[in-house]
Amino acid sequence: MKQALSLILLGLGLSASAQDFSITGTVKGVENGKVYLQRFSNKMFFTIDSAEIKDGKFRFSQKPALPELYGITLKPESSPYFIFLEDKPVTVALDSAAYYSKTTVTGSPSQDLFTQYRQTRDVNVSEFIMQNPASLVSAYVLYRDFSYRLSADEIDANVKLLDPSLSETQYVKVLRGLTPVLRSADVGKKAPDFTLPGVNGETVKLSDHFGKYVLLDFWASWCGPCRRENPNLVKVYHQYKGKGFDIVAVSLDKQKDNWLKGIADDKLEWTHASDLAFWNSAPAALYGIRAIPGNVLIGPDGTIIARNLRGEELREKLATLFQ
Template sequence: MRNLISLIAAALVATSASAQPFSLTGTVKGVESGKIYLQRFSNKMFFTIDSADIRNGAFAFSRKPALPELYGLTLQPAGSPYFIFLEDRPITVALDSAKYYSNTIAKGSAAQDFFTAYRSRRDVKIDELIQSAPASIATVYILYRDYSYRLTPDEIDRYVQQLDPSLQQTQYVKVLRELTPVLRKAAVGNKAPDFTLAGVKGETVKLSDHFGKYLLLDFWASWCGPCRRENPNLVKAYEKYKGKGFDIFAVSLDKDKSSWLKGIADDKLAWTHVSDLAFWNSAPAALYGVRAIPSNVLIGPDGVIIARNLRGEELEKKLAEILH
């Protein structure tokens, strides 16, 4: 953590000494001509806001975006972007078209340097991270993106208060402030929020119609690797306990129906499935404060939440306890 603190301190000194306005220029290894797209990050999705021509392997964006903020650079409008934090100073990018993440180099952004250092470590505690750089846009993004799904509402509120006032109006703090009351409402001991959604055949399916058994409300998606790896555990639990008062109700965060249905068939998920095909704008996910998948909520026969995010052996142990 000391190296991270030293890095951000040095970067902030360099930042304060620079009075040059924003510019974003760069090169693209392996591409001589074409287009490069600038995308803004919002709710775990990227949306194209600008493009620039690539000439002789070089590019320059002329329009200043909202700053500071996380953006993405990609060679395809729907492609996977290179994450880059932009600030109001000159930033250069040497983009490797073949290896976005391992070989691309960005210079000029203190937040980018901080984020790169953070990504290289595995033992970072969020309270220490905030203390080291309370005013960095990268810090609030990391809190929002990597930690919010495993924190309690009280912890989220406390960490948000520790951020610099300059970050309080960012989209990330806005989401976190909206998240805490949702998490409190969908906490263990409370009645499970009800919803109605379309099933695999377009039929109307209501969550509360499935109360009466111990019901695992599972949030997943066919595109989610960890979800697909967890599915065999769910299949095993379902087969073992479905005759003892256990059922599963799955909500998919897919956006393509054919991929969703194929995932159900391939993984042999023989329980109720619903989706609004809205990706991270999934209404049930928002209702339960789901910020990462796989995620689940175990609901008792009376419709009251009794546990959250039980996986593998933890789920097996809990089901053995209540359905012995």
Template sequence: MKLSLKLIAAIGLGGLSSVSAQTKLNLTGIVAHAETGKVYLQKFSNKMFTTIDSSQINNGKFSFATAVELPELYGLTFDQNKNPLYVFLDNKATTVNLDSVKYYRSSTVSGSVAQDLFNQYRKTKSVKIEDFIKENPSSIVSAYVLYREWSYRLTPAEIEQNIANLDRTLDKTPYVQVLKGLVPVLKSVQPGNRALDFELPDANGKNVKLSDHFGKYLLVDFWASWCPPCRAENPNVVKLFQKYKSKGFDVFGVSLDKSKENWLKAIKDDHLDWTQVSDLQFWNSAGAKIYGVMAIPANVLIDPNGVIIARNLYGADLEKKLEEIFSAK
């Protein structure tokens, strides 16, 4: 199962702090099928949305004049515990028709140039990031898409080249700042480099070092209970673990969960019978930051000497690599 062909849950390196000037929104909306209630305005940061304001729905209408950083990605939602409607806001007057029944699938946004470009990007299935950036070098959408949807697919050199193609007015955006910090991290964990050590609590709260498990071929598996692609890949890892564990293969699971209960349940349900660690910091997992993990599932294959020999192998690709290793032995 190739990385480019499977669903991926995106994950951030660290917090995003905007440096843009504050501007008052000119945002109005109409809510289908809801005359009363609240609409919550949320700010995007580190792959998460945090509520910054709310508006009462009166006669099916709402509005926001909140002072915020523009242009930037925001979210609109009726339920703070669910994913919002993604809305790129700029300094244009923006109107949103918010569908409360079909979970935003029929919602529309008009007036925002950035949102129009984002919608265009999502409809273009074969778009290449380098082409998109060259056509829209000064748009916040280009910086966002590079950060959110492409950084985990690209080499450090490719990330650097795409950053260079962005207009310099985007250099201080949180997306470009994170990407610039990501490049040296990724360079440090490429195949051929010694694996970086870290220490995190296991399921019993005992701190465990990654290096304590060196000496075998070790798959460092970054995953989470809430990540459907991770859960879909788990049976393959279980199968390979059972096949090769007696020959010198081990797995070291690093969970990006935030709920210990959900984490432990997933371990049991998926039969993950190897060492599992997590600081329960969700997107801010210390282990994920050290290895430049921008999406999960992600993994690193380490040889018995503690040297990285491969990254992000899944399904048949991981099976083939392990077969090569252990048939040669």
């Protein structure tokens, strides 16, 4: 009977193992409660299923879209544990400690590759892709960890290294859409204009600040590296604001209270605006911002003269401009 079923499934272009997909697991330190399965999209996770924890064990019965990156979490509002799922049974030993740091996953070759990637330093993304051209992990790594530091031409070249089977994944689609945006907002191009609500609901229009050197800064109150860079911005703002320098900050926050508190706590006295849309921020998409902190330095005539200057690089550039 099993052999007959396998032949039928193969005739349909399926495999017997595909019908056996499941996610089962245990939760260390938790006997009862719920565990949530979340799908990844545009650097955000969205809950699609939940399972009861009984005597420290759980099982998801609903089959999600595969293969894909998902998250497993005990708290839907917190960061999940990343897990690459394939069309085969997966077993999860979920560690309930902070960041699920000792969680283990068995049964997913993609997860094994992702774990290996995260343990490797100084990864050359092109070499990684050439070694794993058909793996979803390669497309994700290029999208998530390298797109923000590569030029449009470099992104295009690396996308071509990926197997055609990945062309319809969300990662390749985003990368292909990103390259024309980066070219339109590159150094030497006119800065794309936009309007956003300010902290008091007023309209903030970027081009109203042209006529000075303007640093268009992308940040968020939840972003640790952004908060660590803010003291440097405060210093250069006070040093050059009387000489024709301005900052317009766009926040990728979700909660207005957190955004306003971050502004107050870090003493950020320049113009602020946000659509409170997190990674769906319209100006971030307009400028191809895939990681924060990120910034664009705009000349008095509205032309982009530099991107992603931070720390000493920003100080040296401004010193050159205003000497």
